Amino acid sequence: MSKLKVAVYWAASCGGCDVAILDIHEKVLAVNEACEFFLWPIAMDFKYADVEALPDKHIDLTLFNGAIRNSENKHIAELLRRKSKVLVAFGSCAHTGGIPALANLYSKDQIFHRAYVESPSTVNPQGTLPQTATPVTEGELTIPTMFDHVYSLDQVVDVEYYVPGCPPNPERIWEVLFAVVSGATLPPPGSVIGAGERALCDSCGRKRTEDKRITGFNRVATTPLDPDICFLDQGLICLGPVTRDGCGQQCVKASNMPCRGCYGLPPGITDQGAKMIAAVASVIDAREPEDIRKIVATLPDQAGYYYRFSMSQSMLGRKKA
């Protein structure tokens, strides 16, 4: 059997997805047996020119992690789309924008101003900002252009599959790789693979009351966390009701931390934040506008909390210009 031709790429990401692939431990040897790599910046030394020289559709499988934040991210996304038979949006950032997409609540100008002018640790009296092209005596130096908006991968190129997670669970990664390597029948394009089909609450083992009555929300940093009781019952925002399961419950079970929503929307939900408002509103114990406002005031950053990993896919998507 000829080896499976694979590429792995990181765009606007932290590198955690690449590390998660290595977290399949000794099975990575089996992957190495079965696969031939054409690009994997974190692990191997290939140049973009090597990929550009390949015939179209030469690569069987590309795992693309990271959001699309600048012109280089977009260029490589388009290049790998052309060269790959199957392109997978791998991890939360490629799937729904992830942490980088929280920047969509600010404009590029605001971000530059904060990072290069206003931040307390910055000394920049001339107000110098990054330039896409800089003339020097030897010629012109160029860097990629930062976009005004952070996109998920499928907002820039066509994508066959989505593997959610920040990072994806190594067990699920192995299942996905094994399915492709073994030649199993793949699900229809557009599917989310390596994840469950229900909300996390459906598979969560914590004890919960049906009739929750919350009079104020707590924060994990300042509250003792009970390891057996539903976080919402404890007055902590947990994104379990609006998040796909299949993550292995590393947060709610192993780490005693509320779900942050990295596995994205379960089937049938169109917007994580809007649905979370519906869920949280049901457990607030107040009927008078004044009381409700007081309780809502204990939730200081709803947009950032509910769309922590899905801002690119949220219905409004960005701050009003």
Added chain:
Amino acid sequence: MTNDPKIVAFLCHWCSYTGADLAGTSRIKYTPAVRIVRVMCSGRIEPSFVLKALKEGADGVLICGCHPGDCHYQEGNYKALRRFHMLKEMLGQFGLEGDRVRLEWVSASEGDRFAKLADSFTEEIRRLGPLAWKRVGNESERRVA
């Protein structure tokens, strides 16, 4: 009247829609800017309905339900009230004027009140100006679907 604001109104079946119906059968004139969507209960109105309306061209969204204590399903209007306050807060984070979404109680007998409400809310939205939510991102950067 192309300058008229577009307003989507979600009205509960049992009180507010019947109230709006009464405005009609009583031949009370009110603004045509309001497009009414009937739902069984104000508690049925998901925040995503409101976001979708704003995203797809509405300049304002009006939500009407039964007066407190009068909900046909007992609790629905209180749920709507809590969702409304949460959503209003979050819309502020997206830079949206909170006044573009309003919640009011209208009973089945308040045809006149509904007509006045429709008119006054439309005036308020007219003052705020068109919303015209920008499509996410930049055409030259994102894929054109």
